[in-house]
Amino acid sequence: TRALLQFMNQYFGTTIVLGSATPSIETYNAAINNKIILHEIGHRSTHIPLPKLEVVDLKVEQKKGNYKQISETLHQNISECLRNKEQILILHNKRGYAHNLTCTDCGQTIECPRCSISLTLHKSLQDSFLHCHYCDLKTPIKTSCNNCNDINLKEIGTGIQKILEELNTEFPSAKTIRIDSDTTSTKTAHDQLHDTIHNNEADIILGTQMISIGLNIPNIQLVGVTNADIALNMPDFRASERAFQLLTQVSGRAGRQNKQGKVIIQTYNPYHPVIQAIKNGDIQNFYNQELHERQEFNYPPFSKLTKLTYSHNQKAAVDKEVEKITDKLNFLNCKFKSAPALIEKKHNKFYHHILLETLKPENIIPQLNLDQNWWIDRDPVSTV
Secondary structure (H helix, E strand, C coil): CCCHHHHHHHHHCCCCCCCCCCCCHHHHHHHHHCCCCCCCCCCCCCCCCCCCCEEEEEEHHHCCCCCCCEEEEHHHHHHHHCCCEEEEEEECCCCCCEEEEEEECCCCCCCCCCCCEEEEEEEECCEEEECCCCCEECCCCCCCCCCCCCEEEEECCCCCCHHHHHHHHHHHCCCEEECCCCCCCCHHHHHHHHHHCCCCCCCEEEEEHHCCCCCCCCCEEEEEEHHHCCCCHHCCCCCHHHHHHHHHCCCCCCCCCCCCEEEEEECCCCCHHHHHHHHCCCHHHHHHHHHHHHHHHHCHHHCCCEEEEEEEHHHHHHHHHHHHHHHHHHHHHCCEEEEEEEEEEECCCEEEEEECCCCCCHHHHHCCCCCCCEEEEEECCCCC
């Protein structure tokens, strides 16, 4: 959308306003280099101070014997808000009940037959099943391992349904609602949840990243992040930027109108630069450090990337085609990176990415003679 607006600006001579509390690294770099005009607002429109922020080290929490998803600190603050009739927003950015089912005997994880990813366990009072979040395959829960027939299958990882179960156990008198793509799939679901929240009919709002932006709920005084590391550990050069944006935006939901709010971020890595930047309110230092690292590794905005993606229902065909194209790129002396997609197989098709590091891909791509199974993505949002 941003690129399209910039094109319209050049073509029609329009004026564009890009507004965000967490602009992209590319936009920030353009602003500090006077390619666009920077306007900054140093306070909230209500002049209420930004929320106080506390970081909880989950390693310390477990050493104290607490292996629950809600730390002692977060538990105490939720209890206080409930006593004061204030609302709480909890972010947990993983759907389902558990990440997967794993055999404790052979270590095999139950995977989707159509995608190279484990099936997510969904479990509720109404229904329980294994679900692929990519091809939408749903299958009954396995009672034994496909590999060794052992019956000891263990739930690995924590999804939002498990967090909901824990909150209901710890705070039985509180009304807790869940907001994710599973609970908002119907036409009227968003409106119903919105009305429930704004009518103070929900005490605790638990959700995935869809709750981080756009919510203006006057009575939310506490925001809790159950595990910030979920956002930090993606193998993409934009992982830190996205984690910073997500955590900053969700933090901004607390204390928007009545009084200063509070944010509690739980993590196993409290000294990660993203966590420290948010804790110290040092946004500018984070952007400058991120720009330094991008420049060191020649990533945008100091370069232009073009992602070529090849897909085919046979892996051998993918390998053969990729080898042919990489040979051509080597002949053309074009810098590139080549690797299978992070999730190599989706919907029974195999995917492979080639990242071109050239400012003029239009001079390179026509010489490759790409067939219809290739996709071309200029300035890709994701490289994996």
